[in-house]
Amino acid sequence: MKGKTPRRYSSEFKIKLVKEYLGTNKSYTELGVEYDVDASLIMSWVKRYERYKENAFQPPKRKPSFIADESKIPAFLKEELGLDKIKEHSDDPEEINAELERLKLELAERDLRIRILKEKLKKTNMEENQGKK
Template sequence: MRGKVRRKYDKEFKTMVVNLCLSGRKSREVALEMDLDRSMVQRWVREYDTYKANSFKGNGNPVMTAEQEEIAHLKAELHQAQMDRDILKKAVSIFSKSDSKNFNL
């Protein structure tokens, strides 16, 4: 027996559900009406409260502000630069060992 099939909801649907909750209806009531889990509705409302128009990017992508996106990009660049540095350090170490063997008198 297989588990539940994961359903996907587009941004418009999520926004409509959030607007129903913000108009004064209870999340439990909206969840029952739309055949959704109550915790999912509450999570959508929290996300909308936090990010407003930037909410619900989709496909598991985290919602980030412009500053958070820049920080993530800079962290990725730093990580790449550190890896490049470590590779160069190892290469220098290897070549300097082989040079000392060739010139050892």
């Protein structure tokens, strides 16, 4: 089993197996052999389904970003980050692609700045720790 990549199963598949288990006299092992799924995994799905029903295999809901509520963003920051222009859009594919490329470059630049700052912080922390010794 070592080195084997774990398989991922859709929520529909999980519910199908759970309902088949609950609706028939098949054992976890029989279902596991039939569908090539570990019996203990099916058992955990059944327990989860019995507790949470149809929501048992839904991905957890994420908290909405604070950016979703524009009223929480100060006006100067909206302008500085270009958020005030987000709702303005074009239907021209060339303009959209050009804007997408510009945003990709801007994002890459910000990622690079963040990495540089993290490395600088790490270096500063190491120097401080060496100075304490």
